[in-house]
Amino acid sequence: MAASRDPRPCSIADALALVGEKYSLLVLREVCLGNARFDQLVRNIGAPRDILATRLRRLVDAGILTKRAYSERPQRFEYLPTQAGLELEPVLMTLMAWGDRHLRGDDDRPMVLEHVCGNELRPVVTCAACGDRVRHDDVSAHPQAPGWTVTGPSAA
Amino acid sequence: MAASRDPRPCSIADALALVGEKYSLLVLREVCLGNARFDQLVRNIGAPRDILATRLRRLVDAGILTKRAYSERPQRFEYLPTQAGLELEPVLMTLMAWGDRHLRGDDDRPMVLEHVCGNELRPVVTCAACGDRVRHDDVSAHPQAPGWTVTGPSAA
DNA sequence: CTCCGTGGGTTGGAAAATCCAACTAACCCG
DNA sequence: CGGGTTAGTTGGATTTTCCAACCCACGGAG
Structure with missing residues (x-):
């Protein structure tokens, strides 16, 4: 998603490369509100399930969210904002x-x-x-x- | 670009539907800095010319930018932020x-x-x-x- | 007048991302 | 056993994006 040949170093561009993709900031909206589970996110955001899955992976990799099991057997996960994620709330x-x-x-x-x-x-x-x-x-x-x-x- | 079947009314989603597409906020960065012309935008943002043209149209239609001729003969245009555009600077x-x-x-x-x-x-x-x-x-x-x-x- | 360069785009076709419905998998409940 | 819940994954159609090339209007140099 980065502007491939952007000649300009810029923290805005860098930030958008991480959270500027479709749905990413809406995911953050939800987790900041406490809606942390996959199906909740699908319903509340209205994103396709596959896209949401890739966005979540990306946000976790970037250290903006963490994935935590809220139940073993059956394994169920929730997504919570990290400090970096919470600091996007002002945006x-x-x-x-x-x-x-x-x-x-x-x-x-x-x-x-x-x-x-x-x-x-x-x-x-x-x-x-x-x-x-x-x-x-x-x-x-x-x-x-x-x-x-x-x-x-x-x-x- | 809007989440087609988003069941949730939300001003964040609405705003992102306008300015959340790739490059749109970088366009705003540039015009707020005073870089107002097509070729400057292409160079500084690193966006493909056709995509940039569609983004500019969209931002003008949305009332976030205005298109102004800075020269007749040859016709040359510049893009300036409206009040609504300037108010995106805090973001x-x-x-x-x-x-x-x-x-x-x-x-x-x-x-x-x-x-x-x-x-x-x-x-x-x-x-x-x-x-x-x-x-x-x-x-x-x-x-x-x-x-x-x-x-x-x-x-x- | 012809050629070159600049600004502001448009066009066509290839590549990538998105969308959608259906499917899997693991488990619980009755 | 059948049905329901949660959390995804998969295949294929659709939509965007990307890129290079092109076009047009003009100004200036030769």
Whole structure:
């Protein structure tokens, strides 16, 4: 799935090579919600069983999920997120918020998240250093490796 | 690309149906950096020209990009992010941060972002209401529509 | 005017990935 | 024994992707 002759080293591309295939992020959605078993995943995601099987293998190999037997005799397995897998949750949250905003209405959200603080969780991306919400114009890009040309206002 | 018989209404799935196809998010990475022209995109992303053309059409149709002529005679076009497109940047940033952390080392980051505050930008997802960094265990899921079963600790 | 190069695509055919229904396998229950 | 559940695997049809080649409009050099 990687862009075979991508001349550009990029962590976004690398990440997508692992979790950018069809259904992979939906698998992660499910396991983060606690739906960990094959048939649950098939039903909830709506993926073909064979594709789901290959995705699970890949995610386990990549260290994003672990496969654990929840029953010997009969052998039955469940898939749980690793630390690396859990750390993809922010990606899912921002993606969900985007979809809620741009593809649905406020009245049509399939799911609402609640934070321990008692409020509805509206996730925002902030700068770890200053705590401010990150805006497009407040960020500049500094290439560290050859292969990058940044022409826009984000230029270093 | 949508999970054809997905029984589960979900904004993540909806969003991925638009921008989850191969190369789409890399297109967004480029246009957000200011690389707006077809040949630049081909080179920087490493996508086949025909696939890139169909992706661009789709993103324009979806209102994520706009196509603008930067020269009549000869007609030449550039692709710019709309507001909806720009709002996908947080997704790219968190994905990049994840890739930097889990697929590369601190010494091997292809690109570093800088925030106006003067510090290196490390994006974190926080709760808009209380400002705290969002942790997995601090979030609970409240389905608003039928089709959801949440079995884990995130259950409503 | 002719030839070359550039930007922005389109086209046809080969290769790969996906989809689907059916099947296996291991076990439990009545 | 027959039926049901879970977790996959298999074969073949369908759909996407990939790739190289081509096309068109133009600008500039000779």
